[in-house]
Amino acid sequence: MKTVLLLVTLGGLLVLSLVGGLFVWWGMGGVDISLHGMIALTLGCLLSLLLGGGLMFLVFYSSRKGHDDEHHRGPEI
Structure with a gap:
């Protein structure tokens, strides 16, 4: 639900x-945008979404595999 x-x-x-x-x-x-302007706008939006999605994937992948924990631990006394 x-x-x-x-x-x-x-x-x-x-x-x-x-x-x-x-x-x-x-x-x-x-305001008029040419065909090339529309193509550039569309590609820019799509590539921004793909880049953001890829970076979010890397954040979750790193978190699940424990790579973040290795660097956040302090020296053991």
């Missing part, structure tokens, strides 16, 4: 952010 509630909440936030982004985009009026 918690998982379903979490997914519904995250989906709702995604929809709200997309609708808000569209209203801002349409509200800018006379």
